[in-house]
Ligand SMILES: [Zn+2]
């Protein structure tokens with residue numbers, strides 16, 4: 001994936017657009033958490049009004065616990081407070097996630113996370129705390145300073161966590177994760193409700209995880225997919241004589257013989273598929289096609305009825321892996 005397409009994907013996946021970047025003033029900061037005796041407390045656990053004895057964790061001025069009937073309970077700044085909603089949301093989300101992870105590490109618990117991968121479109125899941133022994137806040141890592149860092153016993157970063165309110169994640173942090181082949185877990189926090197969700201849920205539900213669990217292509221770094229060769233008994237569209245067709249199933253899609261490796265073609269030939277070079281009028285190129293053993297006419301790479309028959313049978317020959325980005329084959333030894 002190029003840097004530009006990743007950037008576009010990120011902005012779409014996180015719902016970020018320039019119009020969101022409005023700064024709300026301090027008096028409009030309404031969050032369900034504040035700081036008391038050095039810890040974050042939920043508004044439900046304190047007395048109403050100034051008796052809550054809590055402060056804003058960012059600007060450290062006293063806040064009021066508003067616990068009326070009309071609006072969702074929250075802590076409010078005094079009018080004119082010089083504090084930004086964005087900073088407060090970011091700070092509290094970071095603190096809540098940090099505390100959750102710290103507790104889980106101390107109790108040696110697992111932290112399962114699941115995500116839809118933007119590199120391969122598949123769903124992945126992993127235990128975020130696998131081999132993690134330490135959680136740090138704002139630790140300097142090379143050129144960057146991620147919000148939260150998960151470290152192993154050798155002080156090596158195993159995953160980085162970023163809280164995104166209105167700014168896209170720092171490019172340097174994305175680069176660090178790519179270079180070290182570790183996941184970047186992103187939480188998009190848009191409002192106070194998002195904070196409530198983090199506080200309530202025993203698990204972590206990230207907005208986006210930049211990490212693909214598939215093997216990487218040695219040539220371009222793209223995700224590798226398993227490929228399966230299918231040989232289907234068919235008949236010639238012109239003379240009706242029996243003939244064998246071949247196709248490759250990759251990531252639940254059928255591909256024609258144009259993307260076969262030499263080894264794939266060899267196996268197909270052994271199974272009775274006949275290949276012949278012909279001139280493709282559409283692409284104006286000479287290319288390989290499957291031919292009828294009787295009359296020699298070629299069958300294009302269209303598979304009318306083919307997909308259906310394969311779905312019925314579902315037996316293919318496993319042929320190794322392929323990169324859909326640069327079409328590099330990693331064939332299994334025969
Ligand atoms: Zn404040």
Ligand SMILES: [Zn+2]
Nearest residue numbers: 117120212213
């Ligand atoms: Zn993936």
Ligand SMILES: [Zn+2]
Nearest residue numbers: 217220323326
């Ligand atoms: Zn590749």
Ligand SMILES: [Zn+2]
Nearest residue numbers: 236239292295
């Ligand atoms: Zn024929």
